[in-house]
Amino acid sequence: MLSKKTQYAFHALIYLAENVDKGPILISEIAAEKSISIKFLENILLELKNAGILGSKKGKGGGYYLMRTPKEIPLARIIRLLDGPIALLPCVSLNYYERCENCKDEAICGLHEVMSRVRDATLKLLENKSLKDILTRD
Amino acid sequence: MLSKKTQYAFHALIYLAENVDKGPILISEIAAEKSISIKFLENILLELKNAGILGSKKGKGGGYYLMRTPKEIPLARIIRLLDGPIALLPCVSLNYYERCENCKDEAICGLHEVMSRVRDATLKLLENKSLKDILTRD
DNA sequence: ATAAATCCTATAAAAAAGATAGACTAAAAT
DNA sequence: ATTTTAGTCTATCTTTTTTATAGGATTTAT
Numbered sequence: 001m002l003s004k005k006t007q008y009a010f011h012a013l014i015y016l017a018e019n020v021d022k023g024p025i026l027i028s029e030i031a032a033e034k035s036i037s038i039k040f041l042e043n044i045l046l047e048l049k050n051a052g053i054l055g056s057k058k059g060k061g062g063g064y065y066l067m068r069t070p071k072e073i074p075l076a077r078i079i080r081l082l083d084g085p086i087a088l089l090p091c092v093s094l095n096y097y098e099r100c101e102n103c104k105d106e107a108i109c110g111l112h113e114v115m116s117r118v119r120d121a122t123l124k125l126l127e128n129k130s131l132k133d134i135l136t137r138d
Numbered sequence: 139m140l141s142k143k144t145q146y147a148f149h150a151l152i153y154l155a156e157n158v159d160k161g162p163i164l165i166s167e168i169a170a171e172k173s174i175s176i177k178f179l180e181n182i183l184l185e186l187k188n189a190g191i192l193g194s195k196k197g198k199g200g201g202y203y204l205m206r207t208p209k210e211i212p213l214a215r216i217i218r219l220l221d222g223p224i225a226l227l228p229c230v231s232l233n234y235y236e237r238c239e240n241c242k243d244e245a246i247c248g249l250h251e252v253m254s255r256v257r258d259a260t261l262k263l264l265e266n267k268s269l270k271d272i273l274t275r276d
Numbered sequence: 277a278t279a280a281a282t283c284c285t286a287t288a289a290a291a292a293a294g295a296t297a298g299a300c301t302a303a304a305a306t
Numbered sequence: 307a308t309t310t311t312a313g314t315c316t317a318t319c320t321t322t323t324t325t326a327t328a329g330g331a332t333t334t335a336t
Contacts, residue, residue: 001227003323014248028281034240035239038327040326045282057334058280058281062333063282084139085139109274110156111152121260121262125256136247142293142294165313177295178296180313195302195303197303198312199304199311200302200304200306205332211308229336
């Protein structure tokens with residue numbers, strides 16, 4: 001399951017995408033609209049900013065805004081940033097790989113093979129689907 | 139990521155499958171072979187037993203054994219039993235469904251749609267691949 | 277200068293995961 | 307019958323992760 005953090009991030013990003021025309025959006029506005037604790041959301045938006053996904057402006061008229069178009073923000077990017085590995089096992093993770101202790105040879109490990117395929121199937125969707133794809137269809 | 143519990147379960151089941159001819163296997167033997175805390179493993183095997191996946195025999199000559207052939211034990215079954223939902227969001231889980239609070243209409247929610255597809259792709263593998271498929275290929 | 281907003285870091289609280297303990301029950305050997 | 311062997315059951319402890327909060331620092335517009 002995705003953490004609340006990642007779920008909140010998705011909702012915040014959706015809100016920002018749906019209001020691009022309004023310029024920078026206040027944390028407090030997103031928090032109110034999406035029923036998220038304002039202080040928790042603050043941390044999340046900051047992480048998204050430090051990762052280059054969001055930009056921000058301080059002071060009056062400030063707030064957060066997207067640094068890229070929704071189409072250029074893959075869902076996998078958000079998940080990895082806030083939740084870590086997408087793979088089901090450390091030994092099949094592309095970005096957070098860790099060798100398994102008791103495994104003599106990954107090449108002949110059946111678990112490794114199946115979980116690699118699960119990872120591939122998942123990534124095929126999450127790498128290719130973007131923020132644009134999760135905006136409410138009208 | 140799968141929990142240690144589920145990972146241990148896989149390793150224990152693999153060991154049991156690879157030693158079916160030896161009759162009931164001791165918890166202590168599996169724990170030693172797979173470097174798992176014996177007490178922790180005890181709980182796991184009990185859960186697998188209560189779910190009908192394993193059988194057991196007490197006293198001398200006792201131990202655990204598979205109640206079905208490896209081919210009849212889908213990986214999804216083990217994961218759901220020990221880890222809970224396979225889906226990335228509660229609102230797309232088949233077995234642990236929970237409605238999302240702020241979502242007016244799941245039918246037009248883009249997040250719902252993408253995550254449903256991720257779930258389907260994952261389940262297609264995990265429901266169809268069984269314990270047999272993760273045994274070490276020789 | 278002042279007010280408005282994000283930035284940053286630390287910490288607290290709650291929940292989940294991982295691990296352990298010990299008394300109990302059942303089966304087999306003697 | 308008694309003893310030994312091995313799983314059963316439930317409770318608790320510890321550690322880690324997740325979720326949430328606090329408050330001063332910094333930047334910007336007016």
